[in-house]
Structures are given as C-alpha cells and as structure tokens.
Amino acid sequence: MxxxxxxxxxxxxxxxxxxxxxxxxxxxxxxxxxxxxxxxxxxxxxxxxxxxxxxxxxxxxxxxxxxxxxxxxxxxxxxEEDLTVSFNTPFLVEKLQKLEYQGNPLYFDKTEITLNDDQSLRMQSHVRPGEAGDPIDVDITARLEVEDRRKIQFMDPDYGGDEQAVELGKVLTNHVNSLLDLDQxxxxxxxxxxxxxxxxxxxxxxxxxxxxxxxxxx
Structure with missing residues (x-):
C-alpha cells in the first residue's frame, strides 16, 4: 500500500x-x-x-x-471515481492491452465507469486497435455478480454503438471477466x-x- x-x-x-x-x-x-x-x-x-x-x-x-x-x-x-481511476492506471491498462482484436493490440483511453441506479455498471472507453487505428467508442452496461467468491463478472451485458463497437465490446467483456480476479x-x-x-x-x-x-x- x-x-x-x-x-x-x-x-x-x-x-x-x-x-x-x-x-x-x-x-x-x-x-x-x-x-x-x-x-x-x-x-x-x-x-x-x-x-x-x-x-x-x-x-x-x-x-x-x-x-x-x-x-x-x-x-x-x-x-465511481475509484473505479474510473483504477481502470485508467498503467497496471490495468497494460493488462487490457494484452487482448488482441483483429491481430492488433488494443489501446485504451479515457475509460469511464458509471454505477447506475438499477445496480448495473456502465463501462465506456475510447479503444484503438493498433497504434495507428481509428478509435472505437466502446459502451458496455452489465450486472455484476461474484463467481467462486473471488471473480467479479459482467453478466447479461448490453452494448452501445455501431456493429464494430458491439463486436469489440463482446470481446472486451470476456477479457475483463478473466481479469477481475480478486487474487490479482x-x-x-x-x-x-x-x-x-x-x-x-x-x-x-x-x-x-x-x-x-x-x-x-x-
């Protein structure tokens, strides 16, 4: 600490x-x-x-x-601020960049976490596939559940944006679910x-x- x-x-x-x-x-x-x-x-x-x-x-x-x-x-x-700050730290950004999309590493910028009144979480981020790629606005809203007492999971996700943003959002959801292990x-x-x-x-x-x-x- x-x-x-x-x-x-x-x-x-x-x-x-x-x-x-x-x-x-x-x-x-x-x-x-x-x-x-x-x-x-x-x-x-x-x-x-x-x-x-x-x-x-x-x-x-x-x-x-x-x-x-x-x-x-x-x-x-x-x-909300804790979660937003944490998702923008090099510690988490580097873990997110290990995910590849269409053969390119992903670069995350200005990720924002919102906690909604219906007990869902919203994650918005500007994501570039590759250093020279055009940014894609990813928008994911999901319920949170705990699995095996240690894994926080995005459940029943909804995706905003165009077809490419939805496709990338689905890939990102699976990756985030593999990262949110409390032991890490x-x-x-x-x-x-x-x-x-x-x-x-x-x-x-x-x-x-x-x-x-x-x-x-x-």
Missing amino acids: KQTDELEVKVRAEPVAKLLQGSVDGFDFVGKGMKMHSGLQVEVMEMYVQAVSIDFGAIFKGQVKIKQPTQASMRIMLT FALDGMQLRVDRLRLKDKKMTMYGNANIEQFPSR
Whole structure:
C-alpha cells in the first residue's frame, strides 16, 4: 500500500494485561482513501478480527503484526471515481492491452465507469486497435455478480454503438471477466473472498472474509 488518508486500528483486550503476552480478544482495522502502489484506489476497507496473537512491540510503532495467519470479516467500498481511476492506471491498462482484436493490440483511453441506479455498471472507453487505428467508442452496461467468491463478472451485458463497437465490446467483456480476479488485486499478505456485492449510491460495496498473513502498513 502506497498511502492512506486515514488508517485506524482498535485493539480489544480484557484484561489489558493480555497485551503484554501478545494476546488480544480482537481488533478492528479501518483504512480510508487507500492508494496502492499499482495505482488502484479504495474508498474504505474495514476488517474485524477475532482473538489473535500479535507482536506487542509493533503497536507502539503504529503497526499491527500478527504471529500466525488469521481470518477477518471485511467490507470494501469503492466509489465511481475509484473505479474510473483504477481502470485508467498503467497496471490495468497494460493488462487490457494484452487482448488482441483483429491481430492488433488494443489501446485504451479515457475509460469511464458509471454505477447506475438499477445496480448495473456502465463501462465506456475510447479503444484503438493498433497504434495507428481509428478509435472505437466502446459502451458496455452489465450486472455484476461474484463467481467462486473471488471473480467479479459482467453478466447479461448490453452494448452501445455501431456493429464494430458491439463486436469489440463482446470481446472486451470476456477479457475483463478473466481479469477481475480478486487474487490479482489483493494487498500483500491478504486473500479476499466475497460473499455479497452491492451497488448503491454510486458506490460498490463488497462483503466477505479476508485470510490474513500480515496487515498492510502506511
């Protein structure tokens, strides 16, 4: 993780003497305005951990270090802006460029993500097949579903534009569905699994569990 606007950890221990032994009843981890080294960004990440052994000395340095892997319930929220910024990062653009269309790599520009009131997601982008190709305005609207607790999928897509834009949109949907695997985007030391996904008020919220080997630090 590159930076956060706010990072808060609340440790629960009763009696407090447990801390001296590195044992806690649980702790809450809340990060806001999180930006990853890849350029991806997250509005809110909350994790609630039950009893676990920690490195007591690290707390005084503002860090949380656990002595063995643990599991936490989690909530992750991304705004429209987070999603739009993330789809325009070199990290994702380079992954999208690995898709070829009519023998040419695809170059994406000004990708915009919109979260609709009917709980669908709209993806619009200017896509050039090859460096010298004319841009094609791709417009995809789809429902989002979670597959195998880790893959976010575009379902029942609708396509805007002319025949070429629709054809390219179909190819792109399949490619995006192969990319949106949470294991590719998780923070170091964490494995994320989603049980429920909700789109509301221009925000995408995922609820599930995190298998944690280490906690991210500022």
